[in-house]
Amino acid sequence: MRPADKLVRVAAGFQCQIELERAGQIADCRSILSLLTLGATQGSELVLRAQGPDADEAIRVIRLMFDQQFDDLNVEQST
Amino acid sequence: MIRTFGCDRQPINQIDHFSMLELQGIAVSPGVAIGRALVFDREGYRITRCLVAVGEDEREWERLVDAVKQAYDKLETSRQSTTAQLGERLGNIFSAQQQILHDPHLQSELESLIRSKTYSAEYAVSEVFTKYASAFRKATSTFLSERAADIRDVERLLLEGLTGQPTATLKQLPHEAIVVSHELTPGETAAFDREKVLGICTEAGGPGGHTAIVARGMEIPAVVGVGNFLHNIRSGDEVIVDGHLGRIIVSPDEATRDHYMQRRRFRQSIATQLEEIRDLPACTSDGVRIELMANVEFPNEALSCIARGADGVGLYRTEFLYLGHDQEPTEEEHYQAYAQVVRDMQNRPVVIRTLDLGADKMGMTMPTEPENNPFLGLRSIRLSLRNPALFRIQVRAILRAACLGDVRIMFPMITTLDELRSARFLLRSVSEDLASEGKHIQCAVQVGMMVEVPAAVLMLDRFIDEIDFVSIGTNDLTQYTLAVDRSNDSVADLYQACDPAVLRLIQRTLQIASEKKKSTSVCGEMSNNPAYALMLVGMGIRTLSLAPAAIPILKKAIRSVTIGQCEAMAWRALRLSTAREVDAFLMNQLAGLVPEIVLQA
Numbered sequence: 064m065r066p067a068d069k070l071v072r073v074a075a076g077f078q079c080q081i082e083l084e085r086a087g088q089i090a091d092c093r094s095i096l097s098l099l100t101l102g103a104t105q106g107s108e109l110v111l112r113a114q115g116p117d118a119d120e121a122i123r124v125i126r127l128m129f130d131q132q133f134d135d136l137n138v139e140q141s142t
Numbered sequence: 143m144i145r146t147f148g149c150d151r152q153p154i155n156q157i158d159h160f161s162m163l164e165l166q167g168i169a170v171s172p173g174v175a176i177g178r179a180l181v182f183d184r185e186g187y188r189i190t191r192c193l194v195a196v197g198e199d200e201r202e203w204e205r206l207v208d209a210v211k212q213a214y215d216k217l218e219t220s221r222q223s224t225t226a227q228l229g230e231r232l233g234n235i236f237s238a239q240q241q242i243l244h245d246p247h248l249q250s251e252l253e254s255l256i257r258s259k260t261y262s263a264e265y266a267v268s269e270v271f272t273k274y275a276s277a278f279r280k281a282t283s284t285f286l287s288e289r290a291a292d293i294r295d296v297e298r299l300l301l302e303g304l305t306g307q308p309t310a311t312l313k314q315l316p317h318e319a320i321v322v323s324h325e326l327t328p329g330e331t332a333a334f335d336r337e338k339v340l341g342i343c344t345e346a347g348g349p350g351g352h353t354a355i356v357a358r359g360m361e362i363p364a365v366v367g368v369g370n371f372l373h374n375i376r377s378g379d380e381v382i383v384d385g386h387l388g389r390i391i392v393s394p395d396e397a398t399r400d401h402y403m404q405r406r407r408f409r410q411s412i413a414t415q416l417e418e419i420r421d422l423p424a425c426t427s428d429g430v431r432i433e434l435m436a437n438v439e440f441p442n443e444a445l446s447c448i449a450r451g452a453d454g455v456g457l458y459r460t461e462f463l464y465l466g467h468d469q470e471p472t473e474e475e476h477y478q479a480y481a482q483v484v485r486d487m488q489n490r491p492v493v494i495r496t497l498d499l500g501a502d503k504m505g506m507t508m509p510t511e512p513e514n515n516p517f518l519g520l521r522s523i524r525l526s527l528r529n530p531a532l533f534r535i536q537v538r539a540i541l542r543a544a545c546l547g548d549v550r551i552m553f554p555m556i557t558t559l560d561e562l563r564s565a566r567f568l569l570r571s572v573s574e575d576l577a578s579e580g581k582h583i584q585c586a587v588q589v590g591m592m593v594e595v596p597a598a599v600l601m602l603d604r605f606i607d608e609i610d611f612v613s614i615g616t617n618d619l620t621q622y623t624l625a626v627d628r629s630n631d632s633v634a635d636l637y638q639a640c641d642p643a644v645l646r647l648i649q650r651t652l653q654i655a656s657e658k659k660k661s662t663s664v665c666g667e668m669s670n671n672p673a674y675a676l677m678l679v680g681m682g683i684r685t686l687s688l689a690p691a692a693i694p695i696l697k698k699a700i701r702s703v704t705i706g707q708c709e710a711m712a713w714r715a716l717r718l719s720t721a722r723e724v725d726a727f728l729m730n731q732l733a734g735l736v737p738e739i740v741l742q743a
Contacts, residue, residue, distance in 0.1 A: 065231075068238040095241040096248055096274055096293075102286050 066133040067098045073124060079115025081125070092125075162395045163375075165368050167343070168634055169388035170354035172670070172692065173363035174402055174409075175341025179381045179392070180319035181372060192265045192373040199257045206252060206263040209303035214243055216299060235292075242296045248274070264304050271297035315339065320381045324372060331356035341383035343390050345370055348628045355459070359439030361446075361691050365390055367634055412739060416694035420451045424697040430705040432679055434697060435491070435687040437665060441479045444486035447690045451697065454491035454548075456687025457613070457665040458483060460536065461499055470532060476539030484547040491548045493590065493613070493687075494540050496533070496565075498522045498554040517627060522555035527564050537572045541583050550588040552613060557595045559604055566608065592665075594618035599647045602654045612655045613687070616666025620644050638721035639668040640728065645681075645716055652682045663687055672699040672739065673732035679705070680712030695739055702736045 074081045074092035081092035085107055090097040103109060113121045194202055217236045225233030242248065248270060255266040271293055278290040315321075315338040325346040331353050339362055347353045347366030357364035363385030375381070375392050382391040382402050391398055424434045435456025436447040447455060463471040463479060484492050500521020513519035526533040540551050553565045566589065576583045593599055594615035602612070620639045621628050628637040638644075648664070655662040663685035668674045670692040676699060678686065688696065711731050718724045733740045 065234050065238065068234060068241050071241050091247065094245045094247040095238065096245045099286060099289055100277065 066128075067095050069128065069133050070098060070125065071095045073128065074121070077113075077115070077117050077121040079113045079118040079121050081121055082112045084110040084112065161393065162398060163371075163392040165371055165390040165392070167365040167368035167388050167390060168348060168628075169364075169385050170347075170366050171342070171357035171362055171364035171385050172689070173341075173361065173385045174406060175320055175363040175381075175383040175385070176399070176402060176406075177318060177320045177340040177381065179322045179375055179377055179379045180315060181375055181377045182321065182323040192262060192376070193260050194262050196260055199260055202256045202261075202263045202266075203253060205304060206256065206266070206300075209263065209300050210243055210249075212303040213296070213299040214240055217243070239292055239296050242293065243300075264301060267297060267300050267304070271300075320383055322372070322375055322381065326353045334360065334362075336360050336362070341381070341385070342366075343368060343381070343383050345372060348630070348634060355439055355461070358437075358689055359443060359462070361689075412695070412698075415738070416698055419697060419701060420694065422451075422697075422701070424453070424700045426679075426700055426703055426705045426708070428704045428706070430679075431684070432700050433663075433685040434693050434700075435493070435663065435665075435685060436690040436693065437687050438483065438690065441482040441486075443690060444483040447693075448486065448488075450690045450693040452490070452690060452693055454493075455483060455487060456491075456493050456663055456685065457552075458492055458494045460495060460497060464497070464499055471535075473535045473539050476536055477542050480539055480543035480549070481546055484543050484549055487547065489547050491550060493550045493552050494543075495552045495554050495592065496523070496536055496540070497526050500525050517621065523553050523561055523565060524555070527561065527568075530568060533568060534572055537569055538576060541569075541573055541576055541587065542581065544587045545582055550590060550611070552590040552592060552611075554592045554615070555594055555618065556591040556605070557597050559601065559608075562591060562605060562608060592618075593651050594622065596623050596647060599651050602651055606654055606658045606660055609660065611661045611663070612651060614648055614651055614662065614664045614666065616644065616648070616664060616668040619647060619666070623647060638725070639666065640674060640715075640724040641721040642716070642719060642724060645724070648678070649681060649716065656682060661685060669696070672696050672736070673728040675699070676703060676708050676732065676735070677712045677715050677728055680708030680710070681716075698739055699732070699736045702738075707735060 070092055071094070083090045083092060083098065083101065083103075085101045085103050088101055090101045092098065101107075101109075111122060111125060113119075113125075115121075217240045221233045221236035221240070224236060251270050252263075252266050255261040255269060256263060261269065275290040275293045275297070278286050278293060315335055318338050318340055320341040320343065321334075321339050322343050323345070325344050326342070334356065339360075342353060342357050342362055342364040344353055344364075344366045345368055353364065353366055363383045365383055365385060365388050368390055371390075371392075379393055380399075382389075382394050382398070384391070384402070391402075394402070424432045426432070433453045433456075434451075435454045436443070436450070436452040437457040437459070438444065438447060438455055439459050439462050444455065458480070460476075460479070463476060480492075480494060498521075500516065500519065520528060526536075537551070540549065543549055544551075551569070553562065556562050556565075569589065573583055588610040590611035590613055591598070591605065591609050592613050592615045593602065595618070598605065599619075606612075616639050617628070620626070620637060620641065623643050624636060624638070624641055626633050626637045628634055652662050662683060664678050664683055665687035669678065669686040669688040672695060675686055675688070675696050679700065686696070711728065715724050715727055718727060729740075
């Protein structure tokens with residue numbers, strides 16, 4: 064729940080469209096319900112996709128969040 | 143069970159909350175209730191109304207936007223105080239719920255239901271959240287299925303904001319009300335607050351379902367199987383539940399309300415007359431004694447049996463022990479439930495029927511394979527014989543309780559001689575066990591079988607030497623004879639206990655049992671109807687078992703007639719050819735013989 068919550072907050076800060084895909088199912092990163100419906104748990108394989116003006120930056124930040132396991136470092140500030 | 147409401151199938155111009163609406167359903171628990179409706183959705187939460195008039199959608203949307211804002215602020219308060227007291231980790235639970243509230247997908251779904259389908263804000267919330275919650279609950283990951291609870295929390299907050307009051311659940315009704323729902327689960331009905339529930343009315347369900355059973359047990363007027371109508375009623379509407387005629391009236395006009403008020407006064411006036419004969423025996427005017435026993439569901443009903451002047455308990459259903467509980471009842475739980483009734487009945491006979499679960503009464507404790515035809519499936523005695531460990535526990539408790547009074551044991555739904563013999567074999571082995579443990583047991587417990595399958599009637603001459611008594615369960619006997627599932631709305635009208643075919647089976651049962659001097663009683667709903675009951679007496683039945691609340695009126699009827707009049711009634715009824723003729727004839731006879739208890743329409 065907490066990672067999904069953080070992810071939505073971060074995604075909302077970008078203009079671009081951000082999607083996560085798991086096993087063919089695609090979720091909109093702005094929608095927590097959509098993210099939760101993916102049913103992704105630790106270890107799930109996900110594909111991150113972004114389209115729009117700040118797509119590169121979005122990918123970089125969200126990647127960092129996953130790498131740091133949504134912990135400690137306050138990622139929101141780095142956006 | 144997820145079913146869809148009939149809402150969007152109805153043209154909107156039919157929605158008129160001000161004119162009277164009359165609906166026909168199946169009467170399952172007698173009595174008339176007049177009160178305000180509380181409408182529950184399929185998850186047991188209250189919804190106030192379904193659709194709004196065209197043009198009101200903008201107002202509904204604004205109400206929702208307000209409610210979202212309110213809910214968000216409440217969550218923010220909770221988040222801050224929880225974070226301050228317990229740390230950010232727990233505080234973040236609320237921040238996730240805030241995210242759900244602001245979820246763009248959710249918002250657009252809500253908006254589309256309100257704007258293009260004229261759903262009320264409450265109804266839209268209920269629909270959308272139910273959809274998400276059930277999708278999450280179905281998910282295999284426990285993480286996700288637990289999130290369903292978060293979704294429900296947010297929904298409750300929103301509904302509270304919209305209605306301005308805490309959401310009522312079936313367990314905690316805010317005030318006296320008539321409960322209106324699509325269907326009620328065994329757990330919901332078992333948790334009912336008798337003081338607050340004036341009447342029950344459901345879209346689905348049938349005469350043998352748990353709603354019917356619990357309503358009868360609690361003496362709450364109830365009508366089930368009404369069909370789709372939740373879109374035509376909202377919480378707060380005045381409703382009349384007529385549990386005699388199976389009728390529901392929403393927003394009654396003055397004439398209708400007066401009519402029912404008059405009936406209520408009529409019933410109160412005969413209640414005094416009935417009170418006068420409470421301690422007199424149920425004898426025909428020429429002195430033939432008829433035993434009037436009570437059908438009970440719950441241990442605490444024994445006292446109301448005594449108050450109604452019952453001669454004993456003719457059918458103690460034991461299914462309540464299994465309904466609404468997560469675990470199998472222990473031997474001690476069985477024993478306490480039986481002991482209470484046996485003690486309260488003070489040496490009057492108590493007939494305990496072993497587990498009759500299965501089909502529509504399936505409890506939650508025994509997951510079985512889904513069946514195509516549950517009524518023809520693993521139910522009742524079949525289920526018990528298939529689970530001997532569970533069956534033994536119940537039989538042990540019954541035998542122990544038998545030391546406290548006149549306890550008789552009865553096996554339901556016996557179809558073949560093998561089943562009867564297996565059940566008796568288990569009974570013998572349990573009593574040997576108890577004896578070898580040094581437990582004092584009553585050795586002369588009478589054993590009976592229910593006759594409710596046509597095969598048992600046809601073969602009764604072979605069964606009869608192996609049992610002490612017979613009890614005819616007219617509900618199942620009717621259903622199995624006429625091949626009608628009484629919980630199926632489309633064919634429920636074909637279910638007629640007075641069908642000549644059923645009467646012939648009853649007649650044959652009586653004939654065989656009386657040749658061998660074995661007592662025969664009738665314990666189905668048929669005995670609740672005084673007209674039918676007098677006919678049964680005329681056929682030779684001397685023991686009837688019925689809902690405690692129906693005993694006084696039947697006693698009145700019996701005391702008003704001679705046995706000759708009953709016999710004449712039976713003789714003529716048995717010569718008619720259709721259920722409709724039989725019913726009309728019997729009702730007509732009753733009106734002639736005992737006019738005091740028949741309210742002229």
